[in-house]
Amino acid sequence: MRPMPLYQRFTPATLAMAAATAMALAAGHVPLAHAQSSRAGAAVTPIAINIPAQPLGQALNELARQANLQMTFPAALVAGKQAPAVAGQLTALQALDRLLADHGLAAAMDGTSVIVRKLPAGAVAPNVLPTVRVVATTERPGDLPKAYAGGQVATGARMGVLGNQNVMDIPFSVTSYTAELMENRQARTVADVLTSDPSVRNTVTTGHQYENFKVRGFTISRGDFAIDGLFGMSGNSNSTIEMFERVELLKGPSMLFTGMAPSGGVGAVINMVPKRAGDEALNRVTVDAQSASQLGTNVDIGRRFGEDNAFGLRINGRFADGETTLQGQDERREFVSAALDYRNKALKASLDVYNSKEAVTGGVGAMYWFATTNTVPAAPDPSINQFPSAQGVLDSQAAIARVEYDFNPNLSAFAAAGTAKSKNSGYTGGSIVNSINAAGTSTSSLTYGTLGYQNNKTAEVGLRGHLATGSVQHEVVLQASTLANETGSASATNRIASTNIYNPTYVAMPAVPTFAPKTAESQWTGVTLADTLSAWNDQLRLTLAMRHQRIQTTSFSTAGAVTADYDKNSWAPAVGVVLKPWGEGLSLYANYVEALSQGESVTRIAGYAQDYTFEPYKTKQHELGVKWNLGRFAHTAALYQLAQPQLLATGTAPNLIASLNGEKRVRGLEWSTFGEVANNVRLLGGVAYTQGVQTKTQGGLTDGKDAVGVPRWQGNLGAEWDTPWVPGLTLTAQVTATSSQYLNATNTLSIPSWALLDLGVRYAMRVAGKKVVAKLGVSNASDKHYYSGSFRDTRPIANLGQGRVVSASVTADF
Incomplete structure (x- = not known):
């Protein structure tokens, strides 16, 4: 008998009705929406426009994106010209007039296109615009960097x-x-x-x-x-x-x-x-559906209040429920957040709170642990449910407060504090089918259920200052931070049975424990001092930083007795340099960083000659790179090396000797790109070539072998095209590819390469003057069955990729 679900089954009639209503509304207003969202209509219909001060060419591209226009202008016509900030309820032509007014340029409609041209000598731009309120905006020190051309990534x-x-x-x-x-x-x-x-x-x-x-x-x-x-x-x-x-x-x-x-x-x-509330009021609702029958609703509301809009409130919520693509699994998600903020010339403060709950019944995602002497079998259908009786709930809540104060233009202080609590019950971890042979048969089906909690408290304080020593400018930061963590957990007894990944055997889940004792207390404290030096009109920037980190961890038995006590500290430096030899469009950079990870502990109980706790591991990164900004299209190329110590054990129990003489080294070359490669065409993605090597292993037995779970080639490339024949219609596609990778240190087990195609379409329109966007997407369009990667470096466990998923949504601003 299937166990009683943790939640009663939800009947999403309200969501279905909302989705049907929104879609009917959109469908019923298609002619009006097309008329209002056409390029000609957008040029004469007031819309909310917000364009920061920037080079004129970039400003015109941003206006074309916001107003959904096709705009034409010679690059030489706008070269070296700067556009002012423009914001408010404006028509596109009104915004164009403000952007072009001081440069002897004018804009005109030609069918469905906007053409920017130079005025004849002595001519004056026609003053055909009504009086409007234009609000100039300036970036505050805490403001987010603006979006880059295309809007997908930030500057x-x-x-x-x-x-x-x-x-x-x-x-x-x-x-x-x-x-x-x-x-x-x-x-x-x-x-x-x-x-x-x-x-x-x-x-x-x-x-x-x-x-x-x-x-x-x-x-x-x-x-x-x-x-x-x-x-x-x-x-x-x-x-x-x-x-x-x-x-x-x-x-x-x-x-x-x-x-x-x-x-x-x-x-x-x-x-x-x-998120923070913007200057314009926001009322946004999204209804969405995903195969098999997941329905959801998102709400996003933003307001600013008070003099100069000093106070802001942003509320976000999501509710979703229904069956997933894993046969028999239901998933329910509840989320709500509120963001309060205050800003004036000197003070900026914020408070973020959220509550999240996720519950699944009727199954949990599986991992696949292969027998070390056999070939990896073909990937099963990802819709097959390996553990149909599993269920689990995850709850999380947090509150985060932050304040920044500018004493003067050259000195500011900042502080933040937060608290977070979470708990889990049931089979929230990845259940594992293990000892899988070439035929897909497993000698056992291993699952586990837990009851657990985690409580975190964090805080940071710091000072940020600007000063000059001769011709060199300094940005100096002193920061101290702490994070305290308490965890507790209890596990249920495992259930074991023979199974096959293509035709799994039902395994009844054991009862979840009723009490979770404290298992560990940890605290991370540290102080960072950083100085960024700049010279030659900011063409050379050098960042020097040092952090002192202390790590304290105490572990407890189920009876409350201390079983381990770790208290170590270490220093970690960082150096970064940026050189712009030919101006702002090209940056050459390099960095060296040391990272810290908590050192391991070995015990006599585990067969070692003595109890010992290692210093924090130091992982060292060297990196060289170049960034090339073409104004609307940018590239980054990076060559890097990361090397991390690994724990080795020599001898035999009970006289094992542990050392940090092992090493894993990863070298790679990455290229990434983003932006508008042409009018109405956006690209985002890149290619990575990676060499992961086990450089120092036990007895040298696997020295030079590939590191587990590090494929040589990975590539992602996504494209968006705003079609010229239907204004507001955008077609999207993305290709994702990964080469084969090893699952074990001896390189005898591997999973094959894979490639996926995702497709999508969206249509933006205006209904009664309000923005409505309908979207349809298909991921893994060919429904490929594949192992997506390695779960752990120390065991031959693979993950299963998602099958075909169809997603649809309608978003409306009111």
Whole structure:
């Protein structure tokens, strides 16, 4: 008998009715929407326009994007010209007049196109515009960097203790994905956002309740995600990204950005930046559906109040429920967040709170552990449910407060504090089918159920100053931070049975424990001092940083007795340099960073000669790169090396001797690109070539062998095309490819290469003067069955890729 679900089955009549109503509304107003969203109509219909001050060519491209226009102008006509900031309810022609007024240029309609031309000598631009209110906007120190051409990524990122930085000034490989990309992609998790990066691959089966990644050949776990630069605040389930304006991927170790990652991740930092209320009121509702019968609703509301719109409120919510593509599995998600902020000339403060709940019944994603002496069998259909009786619930809540104060233009202070609680019950981890032979038969079906909790508290304080020593400018930052963590857990007894991955045997799940004792207390504290020196009109930038990190961990038995006590500290330096020999369009950069990970402990109980705790591991990264900004289209190329110590054991029990003489080394070459390659055509993606090698192994037995789970080639390339024959209609496609990779250290087991095609279409229109966007997407269009990657470096366990998924949504602004 199937167990009673943790939630009563939800009948999504309300969501279905809302979806049907929205779609009927859109369908019923297609002629009106087409008339209002045509390029000619957009030129004379007032819309909300917000264009920061920037080079004139970029400003015109941004206006074309916001107003959905096809715009033509010779590059030489706008070269070297600067456009003012323009914002407000304006027609496109009114905005054009403001942008072109001081440059002897004018705009005219030609059918469905806007042509920018030079005025004849002595001519004056016709003054045909009514009086309008134009609000000039300036970027505040804490404001997010604006979007780059195409709107998919930003021109900069929040670099932890260094604050907001322009991407051309950052001596690292950085990509900041925007809310626009998330919305257009119908992204539901961080994993959906990072599918554009060639160096990132998921390390859990798609559809799992946890998110882990491998970046540059090293694992980044869910505990290493940061919210606005603070670790420990992101909960314990899939990231519900509705509350975030940006998802930033900062490749390389995290010490310079946010301190030591709690779980020891070194390949990258994933930072999520919360949304803030904009100056324009926002009322947005999205209804969506995903195969098999997942229905959901998102709500996004934003308001600003008070004098100069000093106070802001942004509320985001999501509710989704229904069957997933895993046969028999139901998933229910509930999420709500609120963001309060205050801003004036000197003070900026914010408070972010959220509550998230995710529950699954009728199954859980599986991992596949292969027998070491057999060939890996063909990947099963991902819709096959290996554990149909599994169920689990994940709950997370957090509150994060931040304040920044400018004493004067050259000195500011910042502080932040946060608290987060999460708990899990049931089979929320990845159940594993193990000892799988070439025929897909497994000698046992291994699952586990747990009851657990995690409580985190974090805080940081710091000073940021600007000063000059002769002709050299300095940006100096002093920051101190702490993160306290308490965890507790209890596990159920495993159930074992023979099975086959193509025709699994039903396994009844054991009861979940009723009490979770405290298992560990940990605290990470550190101090960072960083100085960014700039000279030669900012053509040379040198960043020097040093962090002192202390790590304290105490482990407990189920009876409360101390079983291990770890207290270590270490120093970690970072150096980065940026050179712009030919101006702002080209940056050459290099960096050296050391990352810290908590050292392992060995015990006599485990067969070692003595109890011993190692110093924190130091992973060292060297990187050289170039960034090329063509105004509307940009490239980044990076050559890097990451080397991490590995624990080795010599001798035999009970006289094992442990040492940190092992090493895993990853070398790679990455190319990434983003922006508008042509009018109405956007590209995003890249290619990564990686060599992961076991350089120092036990007895040298596998020296020179490929590192586990590090494919040589990975590529992602996505394209968007705004069609010329139907204004507002955009076609999208993305190709993702990964070469074969080994699952074990001896390189005798491997999974084959794979490639996927995703397709999509969206249609933006105006209904009664309001924006409505309908989207349809198909991921893994060929329904390929494949192993997507390696789950662990120490065991031959693979993840299963997601099958074909169809997603549809309608978003309306009211």
